[in-house]
Amino acid sequence: MISALFAILVFPGILFVSAFSLAAEFADRKIHARLQNRVGPPWFQPLADFIKLLGKAELIPTNARPLIFSITPVFALASAITAYLYVPLWTKDALFSFNGDVIVVLYLLTIPTMAFFIGGWYSTSLYAKIGSVRLMTQLFAYEVPLFIGILSGALLADTWSLYGIALFYHNNPMFRFFNIIGFAVSLIALMGKLEKVPFDIPEAETEIVAGVCTEYSGKFLALFRLALDVEMVVGASLLAAVYLPSGMSLGPIAGFAVYIVEIFFIVALISLLRTVFARLRIDQMVSFCWKYMAPLGIAQLLINLIVKAVLIK
């Protein structure tokens, strides 16, 4: 009972993942600033933003449904944190694991996007509605490459549990080099999920104010922002578990350090890409995902099938 409460509230639950995701947001913003030749925010910036937003009053628009408007941020954050329970892997015994958890994590990662959509739609602001529709359109574009990318790694490992996948690639380290295409596809699709710059169409500041979050203020906005940060950490951990599992035999402390380094490596990749590219249009984004990313994902699937037939049998 107490250990379950500890797992939910402290480690690897709410407290740890919140602190970790705020650190990841700081790393993202600092690297972004340094790449633009700026000084960048101080280390406590995401925390100060979060506390300030918690301390502000919140305003619910007259036309919005108060219940749905105020409950969706909680849903987004809760599902993102729940998804985190299954992904951190740094020792040979996983914290929580069952066969099929990779599917559960992928679906739990979809819930925040749905929550953003519903929240934006019910806030009845025109900008928020346009943002919601763009969010949904984008969801249909990046979700398929992301699923194909992650699941082709699982296919090669012949298991549906993240722990099994990580263990397989840990025991057969050379096999992960077959997955390079899958890693690239999943990373780019993850950027679509996180609404990072080439795919920040749903919250495009210069066009539709702030998109889905336009009407959100105060603690609701704080929860939404935290949910996005947690999503970034969960997505990065997912990629780390499937594509670059390492340090599993180093013991808990060194393994944990390796895990943290991996996450910050993926976050650095994301912020590098978001600095380099400019925003796409929604139709460009959709056609890019379906014309290039989905076929690449399927190519990865075929490669893994052939590798499995030739090398593993």
Next chain:
Amino acid sequence: MAIKAVKKILTWARIKSPWIIHFNTGACNACDIEIIAALTPRYDLERFGVLLKGTPRHADVLVCSGPVTKEVEPRLKRIYEQMVEPKFVIAVGTCACTGGVFSGCYNIKGGIDTVIPVSAYIPGCPVSPKAIIDGTVKLLVSLEEKK
């Protein structure tokens, strides 16, 4: 005691993370260009936690430039009302402070403070980005003193 500590943390967070929204109430555009210049990598306001936001719901500080024209007056009031407490207003430029050379015109109401309460005045025609940063920092320091 606990309430005092919470208040202290909140004040700290407010000082470290002022998000701004920029609104042109009828300026000649010179002050707007200088405000944008203050946000560029050369001056890098993000090191003080300043972010430019598109919607008044997210913003803490309303940065106004220019004298209030009669057309823009109701809109300025609405934007001010859409912001969430606690909120502050900075008047950037001589025209925003007093009406400047436009005061007395048939279509001008006057400075920003004739319509909404203003927390900080930054004079200049146009204001230099350094003055804007200085004014913002002074506003934030005054927050700390007020408690």
